[in-house]
Amino acid sequence: MDISKLSGGSYEAWPDVKLLAFERSCLTNDLTTALTAFEVAIGTGQRIGDCAKMAWDDFDGEFMNVIQDKTKAKLRVYCPERLQQYLGSLPRKGRHIFPKNLTQPIGKRQIQKSVEDVRGAIGIMGGKDRLVPHGWRDTAAKLLAEAGCSDSEIQAVTGHKTLTMVQKYRTQADQETSSKRAQQRREQNKTVR
Incomplete structure:
Protein backbone atom coordinates (compact mmCIF):
# COMPACT_ATOMS: atom_id res chain seq x y z
CA MET A 1 0.00 0.00 0.00
CA ASP A 2 1.10 3.52 -0.82
CA ILE A 3 4.20 2.23 -2.58
CA SER A 4 4.72 3.65 -6.02
CA LYS A 5 5.30 1.24 -8.86
CA LEU A 6 8.87 0.94 -10.06
CA SER A 7 9.51 2.25 -13.52
CA GLY A 8 10.89 -0.53 -15.71
CA GLY A 9 11.39 1.62 -18.75
CA SER A 10 9.39 1.79 -21.88
CA TYR A 11 8.80 -1.24 -24.03
CA GLU A 12 9.16 0.01 -27.53
CA ALA A 13 10.53 -1.35 -30.76
CA TRP A 14 14.18 -0.59 -31.30
CA PRO A 15 15.05 1.72 -34.20
CA ASP A 16 17.09 0.12 -36.99
CA VAL A 17 20.20 2.12 -36.12
CA LYS A 18 20.20 0.71 -32.56
CA LEU A 19 19.54 -2.84 -33.76
CA LEU A 20 22.53 -2.56 -36.10
CA ALA A 21 24.70 -1.05 -33.35
CA PHE A 22 23.81 -3.89 -30.97
CA GLU A 23 24.52 -6.55 -33.59
CA ARG A 24 27.79 -4.90 -34.64
CA SER A 25 28.99 -4.64 -31.03
CA CYS A 26 28.23 -8.33 -30.42
CA LEU A 27 30.02 -9.42 -33.58
CA THR A 28 33.04 -7.16 -33.02
CA ASN A 29 33.50 -8.34 -29.44
CA ASP A 30 32.53 -12.01 -29.96
CA LEU A 31 29.59 -11.79 -27.53
CA THR A 32 27.72 -14.96 -28.44
CA THR A 33 25.25 -14.98 -25.54
CA ALA A 34 24.06 -11.42 -26.18
CA LEU A 35 23.90 -11.97 -29.96
CA THR A 36 21.99 -15.22 -29.53
CA ALA A 37 19.50 -13.52 -27.20
CA PHE A 38 19.07 -10.76 -29.79
CA GLU A 39 18.54 -13.16 -32.70
CA VAL A 40 16.22 -15.56 -30.84
CA ALA A 41 14.10 -12.84 -29.21
CA ILE A 42 13.55 -10.90 -32.44
CA GLY A 43 13.26 -14.02 -34.57
CA THR A 44 10.61 -15.65 -32.37
CA GLY A 45 8.98 -12.57 -30.82
CA GLN A 46 9.40 -14.04 -27.33
CA ARG A 47 10.50 -12.67 -23.96
CA ILE A 48 14.11 -13.18 -22.82
CA GLY A 49 13.01 -15.55 -20.04
CA ASP A 50 11.21 -17.78 -22.52
CA CYS A 51 14.20 -17.70 -24.86
CA ALA A 52 16.50 -18.71 -21.99
CA LYS A 53 14.63 -22.00 -21.56
CA MET A 54 14.67 -23.01 -25.23
CA ALA A 55 16.28 -26.39 -25.87
CA TRP A 56 17.65 -27.73 -29.12
CA ASP A 57 14.86 -30.33 -29.07
CA ASP A 58 12.40 -27.40 -29.27
CA PHE A 59 13.82 -26.41 -32.67
CA ASP A 60 13.17 -28.71 -35.64
CA GLY A 61 15.03 -26.58 -38.18
CA GLU A 62 11.96 -24.48 -39.02
CA PHE A 63 9.74 -24.18 -35.96
CA MET A 64 10.50 -23.40 -32.32
CA ASN A 65 8.26 -24.86 -29.63
CA VAL A 66 7.69 -22.28 -26.91
CA ILE A 67 5.92 -22.38 -23.57
CA GLN A 68 5.47 -18.82 -22.41
CA ASP A 69 6.20 -18.48 -18.71
CA LYS A 70 3.91 -15.45 -18.23
CA THR A 71 0.82 -16.79 -20.02
CA LYS A 72 1.52 -20.55 -20.04
CA ALA A 73 0.63 -20.45 -23.74
CA LYS A 74 2.13 -23.22 -25.86
CA LEU A 75 3.21 -21.96 -29.25
CA ARG A 76 4.88 -23.43 -32.27
CA VAL A 77 6.56 -20.43 -33.88
CA TYR A 78 7.98 -20.54 -37.38
CA CYS A 79 11.53 -19.15 -37.39
CA PRO A 80 12.45 -16.77 -40.19
CA GLU A 81 15.33 -17.81 -42.44
CA ARG A 82 17.77 -15.48 -40.68
CA LEU A 83 17.11 -17.21 -37.35
CA GLN A 84 17.20 -20.66 -38.92
CA GLN A 85 20.65 -19.90 -40.36
CA TYR A 86 21.89 -18.36 -37.14
CA LEU A 87 20.82 -21.32 -35.02
CA GLY A 88 22.29 -23.67 -37.62
CA SER A 89 25.66 -21.94 -37.21
CA LEU A 90 25.77 -22.27 -33.41
CA PRO A 91 27.74 -25.11 -31.86
CA ARG A 92 25.57 -27.37 -29.73
CA LYS A 93 27.31 -27.44 -26.37
CA GLY A 94 24.48 -28.96 -24.42
CA ARG A 95 20.76 -29.66 -24.41
CA HIS A 96 19.84 -25.93 -24.40
CA ILE A 97 20.47 -23.12 -26.86
CA PHE A 98 21.92 -21.13 -23.92
CA PRO A 99 23.90 -23.91 -22.23
CA LYS A 100 25.22 -23.73 -18.68
CA ASN A 101 26.38 -27.33 -18.96
CA LEU A 102 25.28 -30.40 -20.90
CA THR A 103 21.82 -30.56 -19.30
CA GLN A 104 20.96 -27.08 -17.93
CA PRO A 105 20.47 -23.65 -19.46
CA ILE A 106 22.18 -20.56 -18.10
CA GLY A 107 19.87 -18.34 -16.10
CA LYS A 108 17.76 -15.52 -17.44
CA ARG A 109 19.74 -13.04 -15.34
CA GLN A 110 23.03 -14.11 -16.94
CA ILE A 111 21.55 -13.49 -20.39
CA GLN A 112 20.19 -10.13 -19.24
CA LYS A 113 23.63 -9.16 -17.91
CA SER A 114 25.30 -9.98 -21.24
CA VAL A 115 22.68 -7.84 -23.00
CA GLU A 116 23.14 -5.00 -20.45
CA ASP A 117 26.87 -4.93 -21.16
CA VAL A 118 26.21 -4.36 -24.86
CA ARG A 119 23.47 -1.82 -24.15
CA GLY A 120 25.96 0.08 -21.99
CA ALA A 121 28.61 -0.07 -24.69
CA ILE A 122 26.29 1.41 -27.32
CA GLY A 123 24.78 4.05 -25.02
CA ILE A 124 21.21 2.86 -24.53
CA MET A 125 21.19 1.89 -20.84
CA GLY A 126 19.69 5.11 -19.53
CA GLY A 127 18.32 8.52 -20.23
CA LYS A 128 16.27 9.48 -23.24
CA ASP A 129 18.00 6.85 -25.41
CA ARG A 130 17.17 3.95 -23.04
CA LEU A 131 15.99 0.79 -24.77
CA VAL A 132 15.22 -2.51 -23.06
CA PRO A 133 15.44 -6.09 -24.35
CA HIS A 134 11.66 -6.51 -24.07
CA GLY A 135 11.61 -4.04 -26.94
CA TRP A 136 12.88 -6.84 -29.19
CA ARG A 137 9.49 -8.48 -28.77
CA ASP A 138 7.94 -5.21 -29.84
CA THR A 139 10.41 -5.02 -32.72
CA ALA A 140 9.30 -8.45 -33.94
CA ALA A 141 5.62 -7.47 -33.75
CA LYS A 142 6.24 -4.14 -35.49
CA LEU A 143 8.22 -5.81 -38.29
CA LEU A 144 5.37 -8.26 -38.79
CA ALA A 145 2.85 -5.40 -38.90
CA GLU A 146 5.01 -3.49 -41.39
CA ALA A 147 5.13 -6.60 -43.56
CA GLY A 148 1.33 -6.49 -43.75
CA CYS A 149 0.61 -9.38 -41.38
CA SER A 150 -2.86 -9.53 -39.90
CA ASP A 151 -3.46 -9.11 -36.17
CA SER A 152 -4.08 -12.84 -35.81
CA GLU A 153 -0.82 -13.63 -37.66
CA ILE A 154 1.15 -11.34 -35.34
CA GLN A 183 5.27 12.86 -47.72
CA GLN A 184 6.15 11.14 -51.00
CA ARG A 185 2.98 12.59 -52.55
CA ARG A 186 4.02 15.97 -51.20
CA GLU A 187 7.43 15.65 -52.86
CA GLN A 188 5.84 14.62 -56.16
CA ASN A 189 3.56 17.65 -56.10
CA LYS A 190 6.38 20.16 -55.30
CA THR A 191 4.02 23.13 -55.63
CA VAL A 192 4.39 24.06 -51.99
CA ARG A 193 7.17 23.80 -49.53
Whole structure:
Protein backbone atom coordinates (compact mmCIF):
# COMPACT_ATOMS: atom_id res chain seq x y z
CA MET A 1 0.00 0.00 0.00
CA ASP A 2 1.10 3.52 -0.82
CA ILE A 3 4.20 2.23 -2.58
CA SER A 4 4.72 3.65 -6.02
CA LYS A 5 5.30 1.24 -8.86
CA LEU A 6 8.87 0.94 -10.06
CA SER A 7 9.51 2.25 -13.52
CA GLY A 8 10.89 -0.53 -15.71
CA GLY A 9 11.39 1.62 -18.75
CA SER A 10 9.39 1.79 -21.88
CA TYR A 11 8.80 -1.24 -24.03
CA GLU A 12 9.16 0.01 -27.53
CA ALA A 13 10.53 -1.35 -30.76
CA TRP A 14 14.18 -0.59 -31.30
CA PRO A 15 15.05 1.72 -34.20
CA ASP A 16 17.09 0.12 -36.99
CA VAL A 17 20.20 2.12 -36.12
CA LYS A 18 20.20 0.71 -32.56
CA LEU A 19 19.54 -2.84 -33.76
CA LEU A 20 22.53 -2.56 -36.10
CA ALA A 21 24.70 -1.05 -33.35
CA PHE A 22 23.81 -3.89 -30.97
CA GLU A 23 24.52 -6.55 -33.59
CA ARG A 24 27.79 -4.90 -34.64
CA SER A 25 28.99 -4.64 -31.03
CA CYS A 26 28.23 -8.33 -30.42
CA LEU A 27 30.02 -9.42 -33.58
CA THR A 28 33.04 -7.16 -33.02
CA ASN A 29 33.50 -8.34 -29.44
CA ASP A 30 32.53 -12.01 -29.96
CA LEU A 31 29.59 -11.79 -27.53
CA THR A 32 27.72 -14.96 -28.44
CA THR A 33 25.25 -14.98 -25.54
CA ALA A 34 24.06 -11.42 -26.18
CA LEU A 35 23.90 -11.97 -29.96
CA THR A 36 21.99 -15.22 -29.53
CA ALA A 37 19.50 -13.52 -27.20
CA PHE A 38 19.07 -10.76 -29.79
CA GLU A 39 18.54 -13.16 -32.70
CA VAL A 40 16.22 -15.56 -30.84
CA ALA A 41 14.10 -12.84 -29.21
CA ILE A 42 13.55 -10.90 -32.44
CA GLY A 43 13.26 -14.02 -34.57
CA THR A 44 10.61 -15.65 -32.37
CA GLY A 45 8.98 -12.57 -30.82
CA GLN A 46 9.40 -14.04 -27.33
CA ARG A 47 10.50 -12.67 -23.96
CA ILE A 48 14.11 -13.18 -22.82
CA GLY A 49 13.01 -15.55 -20.04
CA ASP A 50 11.21 -17.78 -22.52
CA CYS A 51 14.20 -17.70 -24.86
CA ALA A 52 16.50 -18.71 -21.99
CA LYS A 53 14.63 -22.00 -21.56
CA MET A 54 14.67 -23.01 -25.23
CA ALA A 55 16.28 -26.39 -25.87
CA TRP A 56 17.65 -27.73 -29.12
CA ASP A 57 14.86 -30.33 -29.07
CA ASP A 58 12.40 -27.40 -29.27
CA PHE A 59 13.82 -26.41 -32.67
CA ASP A 60 13.17 -28.71 -35.64
CA GLY A 61 15.03 -26.58 -38.18
CA GLU A 62 11.96 -24.48 -39.02
CA PHE A 63 9.74 -24.18 -35.96
CA MET A 64 10.50 -23.40 -32.32
CA ASN A 65 8.26 -24.86 -29.63
CA VAL A 66 7.69 -22.28 -26.91
CA ILE A 67 5.92 -22.38 -23.57
CA GLN A 68 5.47 -18.82 -22.41
CA ASP A 69 6.20 -18.48 -18.71
CA LYS A 70 3.91 -15.45 -18.23
CA THR A 71 0.82 -16.79 -20.02
CA LYS A 72 1.52 -20.55 -20.04
CA ALA A 73 0.63 -20.45 -23.74
CA LYS A 74 2.13 -23.22 -25.86
CA LEU A 75 3.21 -21.96 -29.25
CA ARG A 76 4.88 -23.43 -32.27
CA VAL A 77 6.56 -20.43 -33.88
CA TYR A 78 7.98 -20.54 -37.38
CA CYS A 79 11.53 -19.15 -37.39
CA PRO A 80 12.45 -16.77 -40.19
CA GLU A 81 15.33 -17.81 -42.44
CA ARG A 82 17.77 -15.48 -40.68
CA LEU A 83 17.11 -17.21 -37.35
CA GLN A 84 17.20 -20.66 -38.92
CA GLN A 85 20.65 -19.90 -40.36
CA TYR A 86 21.89 -18.36 -37.14
CA LEU A 87 20.82 -21.32 -35.02
CA GLY A 88 22.29 -23.67 -37.62
CA SER A 89 25.66 -21.94 -37.21
CA LEU A 90 25.77 -22.27 -33.41
CA PRO A 91 27.74 -25.11 -31.86
CA ARG A 92 25.57 -27.37 -29.73
CA LYS A 93 27.31 -27.44 -26.37
CA GLY A 94 24.48 -28.96 -24.42
CA ARG A 95 20.76 -29.66 -24.41
CA HIS A 96 19.84 -25.93 -24.40
CA ILE A 97 20.47 -23.12 -26.86
CA PHE A 98 21.92 -21.13 -23.92
CA PRO A 99 23.90 -23.91 -22.23
CA LYS A 100 25.22 -23.73 -18.68
CA ASN A 101 26.38 -27.33 -18.96
CA LEU A 102 25.28 -30.40 -20.90
CA THR A 103 21.82 -30.56 -19.30
CA GLN A 104 20.96 -27.08 -17.93
CA PRO A 105 20.47 -23.65 -19.46
CA ILE A 106 22.18 -20.56 -18.10
CA GLY A 107 19.87 -18.34 -16.10
CA LYS A 108 17.76 -15.52 -17.44
CA ARG A 109 19.74 -13.04 -15.34
CA GLN A 110 23.03 -14.11 -16.94
CA ILE A 111 21.55 -13.49 -20.39
CA GLN A 112 20.19 -10.13 -19.24
CA LYS A 113 23.63 -9.16 -17.91
CA SER A 114 25.30 -9.98 -21.24
CA VAL A 115 22.68 -7.84 -23.00
CA GLU A 116 23.14 -5.00 -20.45
CA ASP A 117 26.87 -4.93 -21.16
CA VAL A 118 26.21 -4.36 -24.86
CA ARG A 119 23.47 -1.82 -24.15
CA GLY A 120 25.96 0.08 -21.99
CA ALA A 121 28.61 -0.07 -24.69
CA ILE A 122 26.29 1.41 -27.32
CA GLY A 123 24.78 4.05 -25.02
CA ILE A 124 21.21 2.86 -24.53
CA MET A 125 21.19 1.89 -20.84
CA GLY A 126 19.69 5.11 -19.53
CA GLY A 127 18.32 8.52 -20.23
CA LYS A 128 16.27 9.48 -23.24
CA ASP A 129 18.00 6.85 -25.41
CA ARG A 130 17.17 3.95 -23.04
CA LEU A 131 15.99 0.79 -24.77
CA VAL A 132 15.22 -2.51 -23.06
CA PRO A 133 15.44 -6.09 -24.35
CA HIS A 134 11.66 -6.51 -24.07
CA GLY A 135 11.61 -4.04 -26.94
CA TRP A 136 12.88 -6.84 -29.19
CA ARG A 137 9.49 -8.48 -28.77
CA ASP A 138 7.94 -5.21 -29.84
CA THR A 139 10.41 -5.02 -32.72
CA ALA A 140 9.30 -8.45 -33.94
CA ALA A 141 5.62 -7.47 -33.75
CA LYS A 142 6.24 -4.14 -35.49
CA LEU A 143 8.22 -5.81 -38.29
CA LEU A 144 5.37 -8.26 -38.79
CA ALA A 145 2.85 -5.40 -38.90
CA GLU A 146 5.01 -3.49 -41.39
CA ALA A 147 5.13 -6.60 -43.56
CA GLY A 148 1.33 -6.49 -43.75
CA CYS A 149 0.61 -9.38 -41.38
CA SER A 150 -2.86 -9.53 -39.90
CA ASP A 151 -3.46 -9.11 -36.17
CA SER A 152 -4.08 -12.84 -35.81
CA GLU A 153 -0.82 -13.63 -37.66
CA ILE A 154 1.15 -11.34 -35.34
CA GLN A 155 -0.59 -12.90 -32.35
CA ALA A 156 0.33 -16.39 -33.62
CA VAL A 157 4.01 -15.42 -33.45
CA THR A 158 4.13 -13.33 -30.28
CA GLY A 159 1.45 -15.16 -28.32
CA HIS A 160 -0.12 -11.94 -27.08
CA LYS A 161 -3.37 -12.87 -25.32
CA THR A 162 -5.23 -9.71 -26.29
CA LEU A 163 -5.56 -7.85 -29.55
CA THR A 164 -4.96 -4.55 -27.74
CA MET A 165 -1.19 -5.03 -27.75
CA VAL A 166 -1.17 -6.33 -31.31
CA GLN A 167 -3.19 -3.33 -32.46
CA LYS A 168 -0.52 -1.05 -30.93
CA TYR A 169 1.99 -2.38 -33.46
CA ARG A 170 -0.51 -2.23 -36.30
CA THR A 171 -1.21 1.43 -35.47
CA GLN A 172 2.52 2.25 -35.42
CA ALA A 173 3.11 0.50 -38.74
CA ASP A 174 0.03 2.08 -40.35
CA GLN A 175 1.06 5.53 -39.12
CA GLU A 176 4.59 5.20 -40.49
CA THR A 177 3.40 3.82 -43.82
CA SER A 178 0.77 6.55 -44.16
CA SER A 179 3.29 9.23 -43.22
CA LYS A 180 5.74 8.01 -45.85
CA ARG A 181 3.07 7.79 -48.52
CA ALA A 182 1.81 11.30 -47.69
CA GLN A 183 5.27 12.86 -47.72
CA GLN A 184 6.15 11.14 -51.00
CA ARG A 185 2.98 12.59 -52.55
CA ARG A 186 4.02 15.97 -51.20
CA GLU A 187 7.43 15.65 -52.86
CA GLN A 188 5.84 14.62 -56.16
CA ASN A 189 3.56 17.65 -56.10
CA LYS A 190 6.38 20.16 -55.30
CA THR A 191 4.02 23.13 -55.63
CA VAL A 192 4.39 24.06 -51.99
CA ARG A 193 7.17 23.80 -49.53
